[in-house]
Amino acid sequence: MRIILASPEAKVWSERKHIPLGIGYLAAVLRQAGHDVIIYDAAIEDYPVTYYIEEAEAAGKPYQLIGISAATPLIGDAWEMAKTAKRYGLTTILGGPHLTILPAESLGPEHPYVDYTFKGEAEEGIVEFVDALEKGEKPEDRDIPGLNFRRGDEIIVSPISPMIEDLDSLPFPAHDLFKIDQYTNLQPLTDGLDPHARSFTILTSRGCPYKCTFCSKPVTGDTWRGRSVENVVAEWRWLVQELGATEIGVTDDIWNLKLPRAKDLCRRIVEEGINTVPWTTVHGMKVNHTDPELFLLMKAAGAKRVGFGVENGDPWMLKNVIRKGQSLDQVRNAFRWAKEADLQTMGFFIFGMPKDTEETMEKTIQLALELDPDLANFMLAAPFPGTKMWDIIQEGGEVFAHEWPDYAIHEQKARFVMHDGEYDPDLVVKKWREAYRRFYLYRPKRVWEKVSKKSFWLDLPNTAANARRFFIGAKDQQAPQLAGAEPVTSVSGLVNRM
Numbered sequence: 001m002r003i004i005l006a007s008p009e010a011k012v013w014s015e016r017k018h019i020p021l022g023i024g025y026l027a028a029v030l031r032q033a034g035h036d037v038i039i040y041d042a043a044i045e046d047y048p049v050t051y052y053i054e055e056a057e058a059a060g061k062p063y064q065l066i067g068i069s070a071a072t073p074l075i076g077d078a079w080e081m082a083k084t085a086k087r088y089g090l091t092t093i094l095g096g097p098h099l100t101i102l103p104a105e106s107l108g109p110e111h112p113y114v115d116y117t118f119k120g121e122a123e124e125g126i127v128e129f130v131d132a133l134e135k136g137e138k139p140e141d142r143d144i145p146g147l148n149f150r151r152g153d154e155i156i157v158s159p160i161s162p163m164i165e166d167l168d169s170l171p172f173p174a175h176d177l178f179k180i181d182q183y184t185n186l187q188p189l190t191d192g193l194d195p196h197a198r199s200f201t202i203l204t205s206r207g208c209p210y211k212c213t214f215c216s217k218p219v220t221g222d223t224w225r226g227r228s229v230e231n232v233v234a235e236w237r238w239l240v241q242e243l244g245a246t247e248i249g250v251t252d253d254i255w256n257l258k259l260p261r262a263k264d265l266c267r268r269i270v271e272e273g274i275n276t277v278p279w280t281t282v283h284g285m286k287v288n289h290t291d292p293e294l295f296l297l298m299k300a301a302g303a304k305r306v307g308f309g310v311e312n313g314d315p316w317m318l319k320n321v322i323r324k325g326q327s328l329d330q331v332r333n334a335f336r337w338a339k340e341a342d343l344q345t346m347g348f349f350i351f352g353m354p355k356d357t358e359e360t361m362e363k364t365i366q367l368a369l370e371l372d373p374d375l376a377n378f379m380l381a382a383p384f385p386g387t388k389m390w391d392i393i394q395e396g397g398e399v400f401a402h403e404w405p406d407y408a409i410h411e412q413k414a415r416f417v418m419h420d421g422e423y424d425p426d427l428v429v430k431k432w433r434e435a436y437r438r439f440y441l442y443r444p445k446r447v448w449e450k451v452s453k454k455s456f457w458l459d460l461p462n463t464a465a466n467a468r469r470f471f472i473g474a475k476d477q478q479a480p481q482l483a484g485a486e487p488v489t490s491v492s493g494l495v496n497r498m
C-alpha cells in the first residue's frame with residue numbers, strides 16, 4: 001500500500017526543527033512489511049502535502065492512506081491536514097500523544113474526515129491495520145488494541161495498545177526517509193541556527209518510572225524499557241558512518257536510569273570509534289542517576305552538552321508539588337561533575353507550578369544563577385490533560401487555556417489560576433520574564449559571551465525574535481482571565497470548546 005506518514009505544521013514550535021522519530025519508527029515497520037512509505041513533515045517542507053498527493057495521482061500511483069501524528073498543541077493542524085487528504089479520498093488515521101490522551105475527541109461529528117485514531121505505541125498495530133485495509137477488510141473487525149473508530153453513531157475506544165516489551169525487536173527508525181538537510185541543529189540558542197545540519201535523534205529507551213506532576217508521557221509511560229547497548233551502538237554506527245550525521249540528540253525520557261548501562265554505552269561508542277560526532281541529551285537527563293565517571297565517559301564518547309531538569313529552587317516545591325524525586329544537592333553535584341568533565345550544561349526550569357509564590361520563584365532564579373549553565377531554559381507551567389498537575393488544578397483552581405495551541409511551550413502564557421489566595425498568574429509571567437533578563441541580560445560576562453560568538457551575528461534575526469519573546473513578551477502573555485476568559489473546568493469542557 002502507498003502511505004504518507006505526516007507531522008502537521010509546527011507553528012507552535014520554534015525555529016528549531018527536529019525529526020519526528022515516532023513516525024520514523026512507523027515508517028520502518030511498514031517498509032519492512034513491504035509497503036511504500038513517504039514521510040511528510042510540514043515543519044520543513046517547501047510544498048503542501050497536496051503537492052505529493054497530486055503528483056502521485058498524476059503518476060498513476062496514488063496514496064491510499066495518510067497517518068498523522070500529533071502532540072496536543074498540534075491537533076488543530078492535524079485535523080486540517082486530515083480534512084485536506086480526505087478531499088483526495090485517502091483513508092485517514094491520527095496517532096501520537098494527543099490521540100492517546102483523547103482518542104474519541106477527533107472522531108466526533110465535527111471531524112468527519114478522521115476515519116481512525118490510535119492510542120499508544122503503534123509499531124504492531126499499524127502493520128495489522130494496513131494489512132486489513134490492503135486486503136479490503138475493515139480494520140475494526142480485527143480487534144486491534146489501540147485502534148479507535150466509529151460504529152454507526154457510536155465511537156468505539158479500544159484499550160491502549162500494549163507497550164513493546166523488546167525494543168531490540170524493532171527495526172531502526174527509517175532515518176533515511178527524512179529530508180535531513182532541511183532540519184536544523186538541535187540547540188540553536190547557543191550555537192547559532194544551522195539550517196542544514198544533519199541532526200539525527202536516537203531513542204535508547206522508552207518510558208520513565210518517575211512521576212513528576214507536570215509531565216505528560218501518555219505514550220511511553222511509567223515503566224522503563226531499555227534497548228541493549230549493542231542494538232543502540234548499531235544504530236549509532238549507521239547514523240555516523242552511513243548517514244553522515246553532524247549531530248546526534250539522545251531524546252529518551254531518562255537515558256541514564258541504569259548508570260552501568262549508560263556507562264557501557266559510552267565505552268562502546270569509544271571502542272567503535274564512532275565518538276566523532278557531537279551529541280547532546282536534548283531533553284535532559286536525571287541528576288540523581290549520575291556520578292563523575294559517567295560525565296567523563298560521555299565526554300570521551302563525543303558528548304558536547306548535557307541538559308538537566310532542575311525545575312524549581314525550593315526543596316519543598318520539588319518534593320511536595322513537583323515530586324521530582326531529586327534533591328538540590330544532587331542537582332548541584334551533577335552540574336559540577338558535568339562542568340569538570342568539560343561538558344556544556346543546560347538547565348530546565350519551570351515557573352508557575354501550583355503553590356509557586358514570589359519567594360519560591362525567586363529561589364528558582366537564584367538557583368539558575370548559582371548553577372550558571374551555558375543555557376538556561378525557563379518555561380511556564382502547562383497543565384496537559386492527563387497529568388497530576390491537571391488534577392491538582394481541577395481540585396483547587398481553574399484552567400483558562402481555551403485552545404490546544406495555548407499548550408505550546410513557546411506560547412509562554414499563564415494558563416491557569418489557583419484559588420488559594422496566593423497564586424498570581426500575572427506575577428508568574430513577570431518572574432518568568434525576569435528570570436530571562438537576570439540570567440542573560442543583566443550579567444556583563446553573559447552578554448559578552450553571547451555577542452563575542454560569530455553565531456550571534458550570523459543568526460541575528462533568530463536571536464532578535466528570541467530576545468523579543470523572552471525579554472519583552474507579546475500582549476497575549478498576560479494572564480487571560482484578566483481579559484474576561486471563562487475558566488475551563490474539565491477535559492471534556494475543554495474538548496467541547498474546540
Ligand code: B12
Binds near residue numbers: 074122215409
Ligand atoms: C523528541 C521530542 C520532541 C522533538 C521532536 C518532536 C516529535 N514530533 O517527535 C521536538 C523537540 C521537536 C519536540 C517538540 C514538541 N514537543 Co515533544 N517530545 C519529544 C519526546 C522527548 C520524545 C518523542 C519521541 O520520539 N517519542 C518516542 C516515540 C516512539 O513515540 P511517539 O513519537 O509518541 O510515537 C509513537 C506513538 O505515539 C504512535 N504514533 C505517533 N504518531 C502516530 C501517527 C499515527 C498515524 C499512528 C497510528 C500512531 C502514531 O506510534 C509511535 C511509535 O510507537 C517526547 C516525550 C516522549 N516520551 O514521548 C516529547 C513530547 C511528545 N513532546 C511534547 C510536546 C508538548 C511538544 C511540543 C508541543 C512542545 C511545544 N512547543 O509546546 C512540540 C511539538 C512539535 C512537534 N512537531 O511535534 C509532549 C506531548 C504532550 C502531549 N500531551 O501532547 C511530550 C510527551 C513531552 C512531555 N512529557 O510533555 N518534542
Ligand code: SF4
Binds near residue numbers: 208216217286
Ligand atoms: S519530567 Fe523527566 S523525570 Fe519527570 S516523569 Fe517526566 S520524563 Fe520522568
